[in-house]
Amino acid sequence: xxxxxxxxxxDLTEECDPVIKRAKTxxxxxxxxxxLVHIVEPMAMAFGGDVPMDLSxxxxxxxxxxxxxxxxxxxxxxxxxxGDSHLVYGQPRQEIHQxxxxxTCDLIVVGSHGRHGLALLLGSxxxxxxxxxxxxxxxxxxxxxxxx
Ligand code: AMP
Numbered sequence: 781x782x783x784x785x786x787x788x789x790x791d792l793t794e795e796c797d798p799v800i801k802r803a804k805t806x807x808x809x810x811x812x813x814x815x816l817v818h819i820v821e822p823m824a825m826a827f828g829g830d831v832p833m834d835l836s837x838x839x840x841x842x843x844x845x846x847x848x849x850x851x852x853x854x855x856x857x858x859x860x861x862x863g864d865s866h867l868v869y870g871q872p873r874q875e876i877h878q879x880x881x882x883x884t885c886d887l888i889v890v891g892s893h894g895r896h897g898l899a900l901l902l903g904s905x906x907x908x909x910x911x912x913x914x915x916x917x918x919x920x921x922x923x924x925x926x927x928x
Pocket of ligand 1: 791
Protein backbone atom coordinates (compact mmCIF):
# COMPACT_ATOMS: atom_id res chain seq x y z
CA UNK A 781 0.00 0.00 0.00
CA UNK A 782 1.33 3.41 -0.88
CA UNK A 783 0.90 6.43 1.34
CA UNK A 784 -0.62 9.44 -0.31
CA UNK A 785 -0.72 12.11 2.35
CA UNK A 786 1.65 12.23 5.31
CA UNK A 787 0.96 14.48 8.28
CA UNK A 788 4.07 15.41 10.28
CA UNK A 789 3.52 16.66 13.82
CA UNK A 790 6.25 19.16 14.66
CA ASP A 791 7.05 20.53 18.11
CA LEU A 792 9.16 23.29 16.47
CA THR A 793 12.30 22.39 18.41
CA GLU A 794 15.48 21.27 16.62
CA GLU A 795 14.23 17.73 17.18
CA CYS A 796 11.67 18.09 14.43
CA ASP A 797 14.37 17.81 11.73
CA PRO A 798 14.84 14.02 11.93
CA VAL A 799 11.04 13.62 12.01
CA ILE A 800 10.52 15.75 8.89
CA LYS A 801 13.44 14.08 7.09
CA ARG A 802 12.01 10.59 7.73
CA ALA A 803 8.59 11.71 6.49
CA LYS A 804 10.15 13.19 3.36
CA THR A 805 12.00 9.94 2.60
CA UNK A 806 8.74 7.98 2.86
CA UNK A 807 6.95 10.61 0.80
CA UNK A 808 9.55 10.38 -1.94
CA UNK A 809 9.29 6.58 -2.10
CA UNK A 810 5.47 6.73 -2.19
CA UNK A 811 4.90 9.85 -4.26
CA UNK A 812 3.04 11.25 -1.26
CA UNK A 813 2.30 14.81 -0.20
CA UNK A 814 3.65 16.09 3.16
CA UNK A 815 1.78 18.42 5.51
CA LEU A 816 3.07 19.86 8.77
CA VAL A 817 1.06 20.56 11.88
CA HIS A 818 1.96 22.32 15.09
CA ILE A 819 -0.45 22.66 17.97
CA VAL A 820 -0.28 25.66 20.27
CA GLU A 821 -1.70 24.53 23.59
CA PRO A 822 -3.89 27.10 25.32
CA MET A 823 -1.99 28.34 28.37
CA ALA A 824 -5.01 28.04 30.60
CA MET A 825 -5.06 24.35 29.67
CA ALA A 826 -1.42 23.94 30.71
CA PHE A 827 -2.18 25.59 34.08
CA GLY A 828 -5.23 23.44 34.67
CA GLY A 829 -7.79 25.95 33.38
CA ASP A 830 -7.94 27.97 36.59
CA VAL A 831 -5.61 30.95 36.31
CA PRO A 832 -6.47 34.23 38.04
CA MET A 833 -4.86 36.45 35.37
CA ASP A 834 -5.26 37.46 31.76
CA LEU A 835 -3.10 35.22 29.62
CA SER A 836 -4.24 36.55 26.24
CA UNK A 837 -1.11 38.63 25.59
CA UNK A 838 1.22 35.77 26.53
CA UNK A 839 -0.89 33.45 24.42
CA UNK A 840 -0.57 35.76 21.42
CA UNK A 841 3.22 35.89 21.89
CA UNK A 842 3.33 32.11 22.01
CA UNK A 843 1.32 31.90 18.78
CA UNK A 844 3.49 34.51 17.02
CA UNK A 845 6.65 32.69 18.03
CA UNK A 846 5.24 29.42 16.69
CA UNK A 847 4.34 31.17 13.43
CA UNK A 848 7.89 32.49 13.10
CA UNK A 849 9.39 29.05 13.73
CA UNK A 850 6.98 27.50 11.22
CA UNK A 851 8.17 30.12 8.72
CA UNK A 852 11.77 29.00 9.30
CA UNK A 853 10.74 25.43 8.53
CA UNK A 854 9.18 26.49 5.20
CA UNK A 855 12.48 28.15 4.30
CA UNK A 856 14.45 25.10 5.31
CA UNK A 857 12.16 22.66 3.46
CA UNK A 858 11.01 24.58 0.39
CA UNK A 859 9.34 21.52 -1.14
CA UNK A 860 6.75 21.62 1.65
CA UNK A 861 4.08 24.07 0.54
CA UNK A 862 2.95 26.78 2.95
CA GLY A 863 -0.65 25.83 2.23
CA ASP A 864 0.09 22.33 3.46
CA SER A 865 1.01 23.48 6.94
CA HIS A 866 -1.23 24.02 9.88
CA LEU A 867 -0.86 26.00 13.08
CA VAL A 868 -3.75 25.36 15.40
CA TYR A 869 -4.82 25.96 18.97
CA GLY A 870 -5.86 23.03 21.06
CA GLN A 871 -4.81 19.73 22.51
CA PRO A 872 -2.21 17.88 20.35
CA ARG A 873 -3.85 14.43 20.19
CA GLN A 874 -7.31 15.79 19.43
CA GLU A 875 -6.19 18.33 16.84
CA ILE A 876 -3.75 15.97 15.08
CA HIS A 877 -6.46 13.30 14.77
CA GLN A 878 -9.02 15.81 13.53
CA UNK A 879 -6.65 17.25 10.95
CA UNK A 880 -5.63 13.78 9.75
CA UNK A 881 -9.34 13.02 9.19
CA UNK A 882 -10.15 16.36 7.55
CA UNK A 883 -7.15 16.17 5.23
CA THR A 884 -7.56 12.41 4.60
CA CYS A 885 -4.02 11.68 5.69
CA ASP A 886 -2.98 8.03 5.69
CA LEU A 887 0.14 8.36 7.85
CA ILE A 888 0.94 10.51 10.88
CA VAL A 889 4.64 10.91 11.74
CA VAL A 890 5.71 11.98 15.24
CA GLY A 891 8.96 11.99 17.19
CA SER A 892 9.47 9.64 20.11
CA HIS A 893 11.98 9.90 22.92
CA GLY A 894 11.64 6.24 23.82
CA ARG A 895 11.03 7.11 27.45
CA HIS A 896 10.87 4.44 30.09
CA GLY A 897 10.26 4.14 33.80
CA LEU A 898 8.60 7.11 35.48
CA ALA A 899 8.80 9.28 32.36
CA LEU A 900 6.75 6.70 30.50
CA LEU A 901 4.05 6.83 33.17
CA LEU A 902 3.80 10.57 32.59
CA GLY A 903 3.05 9.83 28.95
CA SER A 904 4.28 11.27 25.68
CA UNK A 905 2.74 12.95 22.69
CA UNK A 906 3.69 10.00 20.46
CA UNK A 907 1.88 7.60 22.80
CA UNK A 908 -1.10 9.87 22.99
CA UNK A 909 -1.35 10.31 19.21
CA UNK A 910 -1.17 6.55 18.65
CA UNK A 911 -4.32 5.88 20.66
CA UNK A 912 -7.44 6.18 18.55
CA UNK A 913 -5.52 7.44 15.50
CA UNK A 914 -7.59 7.45 12.29
CA UNK A 915 -4.64 6.11 10.25
CA UNK A 916 -1.15 4.60 10.57
CA UNK A 917 1.25 6.31 12.98
CA UNK A 918 5.03 6.24 12.70
CA UNK A 919 7.04 7.17 15.80
CA UNK A 920 10.52 8.27 14.78
CA UNK A 921 12.99 7.50 17.53
CA UNK A 922 14.81 10.65 18.62
CA UNK A 923 18.37 10.20 19.77
CA UNK A 924 19.42 11.50 23.14
CA UNK A 925 21.88 14.35 22.84
CA UNK A 926 25.42 13.32 23.89
CA UNK A 927 26.63 15.22 26.95
CA UNK A 928 29.54 17.51 26.11
P1 AMP B 1 6.95 14.92 23.35
O1 AMP B 1 6.34 13.61 23.70
O2 AMP B 1 6.14 16.08 23.80
O3 AMP B 1 8.38 15.01 23.75
O4 AMP B 1 6.94 15.07 21.75
C1 AMP B 1 7.24 14.02 20.89
C2 AMP B 1 6.75 14.34 19.51
O5 AMP B 1 5.38 14.70 19.53
C3 AMP B 1 7.43 15.52 18.79
O6 AMP B 1 8.64 15.12 18.16
C4 AMP B 1 6.38 15.90 17.78
O7 AMP B 1 6.37 15.00 16.68
C5 AMP B 1 5.09 15.70 18.57
N1 AMP B 1 4.64 16.92 19.26
C6 AMP B 1 4.89 17.30 20.54
N2 AMP B 1 4.31 18.48 20.82
C7 AMP B 1 3.69 18.88 19.69
C8 AMP B 1 2.90 20.02 19.34
N3 AMP B 1 2.64 20.99 20.21
N4 AMP B 1 2.40 20.09 18.08
C9 AMP B 1 2.65 19.09 17.19
N5 AMP B 1 3.38 18.00 17.48
C10 AMP B 1 3.89 17.88 18.69
